[in-house]
Structures are given as C-alpha cells and as structure tokens.
Amino acid sequence: MHQFDHFQAFEHAIEEARQNPKISFVMESTISRFYGEESLQSVDIKNIKTGEVTNFKTDGTFIFIGYVPNTEFLKGKVELNQWGEIVVKNDMSTSVEGVYAAGDSITKKFRQVTTAVGDGTIAALASSAYLNELKKKMNN
Incomplete structure (x- = not known):
C-alpha cells in the first residue's frame, strides 16, 4: 500500500x-x-x-515507511504541505524568516539518518549566516 x-x-x-x-x-x-x-x-x-x-x-502488517510528522503545533505558523511536512528551501529555511527546519519532518524524497544529519548541518550553517547578517544590520 x-x-x-x-x-x-x-x-x-x-x-x-x-x-x-x-x-x-x-x-x-x-x-x-x-x-x-x-x-x-x-x-x-x-x-x-x-x-x-x-x-x-490479513493476519499481519509491516509498516516500513510512512508516518504522520509531529508538526500539528506549527499549523498556521509555517507552511506545511498536505501531509503535514514542513516546506523548506534548499537552505532549510521555512516560510517564516529566521526559522529553519531539518530531518524527517520536512518535504524531501529520502528519509534516512544520514540525510537528516545533512539537513541539520545545512540548517545550522544557514541559520548562523542569517544571525550574522541580522547582527550586522543591528550594529549599523
């Protein structure tokens, strides 16, 4: 199925x-x-x-993929797709400036630990760059 x-x-x-x-x-x-x-x-x-x-x-099922992401608390705050996954850009930024997401709760094709770790790295670097730019603007 x-x-x-x-x-x-x-x-x-x-x-x-x-x-x-x-x-x-x-x-x-x-x-x-x-x-x-x-x-x-x-x-x-x-x-x-x-x-x-x-x-x-049937006398058995094996659920090996598929889940409902735990994003209910984000409804109306960031853009979610029809499956409740967080919509992100390539840098893991969401529809809200300064908010980043990573891992299995975002829209993506492959859901593996290694891809989630990569997403987290991208989100961390992108959010750090965002905060640095914000800091520069505040100091001007």
Missing part, C-alpha cells in the same frame, strides 16, 4: 517487488482501521482520492 500514485524508491527495488507473486500493490491509499481481538484479522483501506473504504483480510 502506498499513499502516492508512484513509488519514491530505486527502480530495481520496485521491479523486484512487482515480480514477487506474493506482493499486491494498492496505490493512493492508507490504512484507516485495524480489526481483531487476539490478533489482526483485517484492515480498512481508504482510497485517498475517492474516499472509498475496502476491508482487506
């Missing part, structure tokens, strides 16, 4: 998954509910575009 109409992964990995007869693809959908008493019995799958909900019998 994938929330988008296309995958954000390496083509060879996508093709390998497509070749596996045990894997089915449900695009532009999310799991909206889990059912079961002692163990999982089924899930409701909601199509993001149509809103249609389909019940799918």
Whole structure:
C-alpha cells in the first residue's frame, strides 16, 4: 500500500517487488482501521482520492515507511504541505524568516539518518549566516 500514485524508491527495488507473486500493490491509499481481538484479522483501506473504504483480510502488517510528522503545533505558523511536512528551501529555511527546519519532518524524497544529519548541518550553517547578517544590520 502506498499513499502516492508512484513509488519514491530505486527502480530495481520496485521491479523486484512487482515480480514477487506474493506482493499486491494498492496505490493512493492508507490504512484507516485495524480489526481483531487476539490478533489482526483485517484492515480498512481508504482510497485517498475517492474516499472509498475496502476491508482487506490479513493476519499481519509491516509498516516500513510512512508516518504522520509531529508538526500539528506549527499549523498556521509555517507552511506545511498536505501531509503535514514542513516546506523548506534548499537552505532549510521555512516560510517564516529566521526559522529553519531539518530531518524527517520536512518535504524531501529520502528519509534516512544520514540525510537528516545533512539537513541539520545545512540548517545550522544557514541559520548562523542569517544571525550574522541580522547582527550586522543591528550594529549599523
């Protein structure tokens, strides 16, 4: 199951998954509910575009990507996209001057520890440069 109409992964990995007869693809959908008493019995799958909900019998799920970023407190303060991710420029600056963001809560293609560390470095350097410029303006 994938929330988008296309995958954000390496083509060879996508093709390998497509070749596996045990894997089915449900695009532009999310799991909206889990059912079961002692163990999982089924899930409701909601199509993001149509809103249609389909019940799918399963005894297990494996969530390996996908999350809801913890950005609710930023609504109305900085620009967020439809998924609640913080919209940033290349220097990690947000829609609010002097506010920077980094890591898995920003809009980006790859979500790995190494990319988050890189984002943090960029945000730190850019915010330092911003503060230096602000300091110069205040001293003039």
